[in-house]
């Protein structure tokens with residue numbers, strides 16, 4: 001018997017607003033995710049879903065989501 005699988009892992013394809021580097025990040029990360037190119041924080045953990053990190057000075061997000069990658073593996 002096959003039950004419908006819940007999608008628990010969600011990956012986000014994000015682009016850094018500072019250096020335009022694109023990378024795939026885990027959307028439910030428990031740790032901060034930094035840009036691999038310029039080390040700007042991109043995601044902050046909230047206990048459940050992670051949120052895009054914001055620049056405290058401009059209140060603008062440090063990254064934007066290009067695509068949500070849901071995979072039923």
Ligand SMILES: [Zn+2]
Nearest residue numbers: 016019035038
């Ligand atoms: Zn960057």
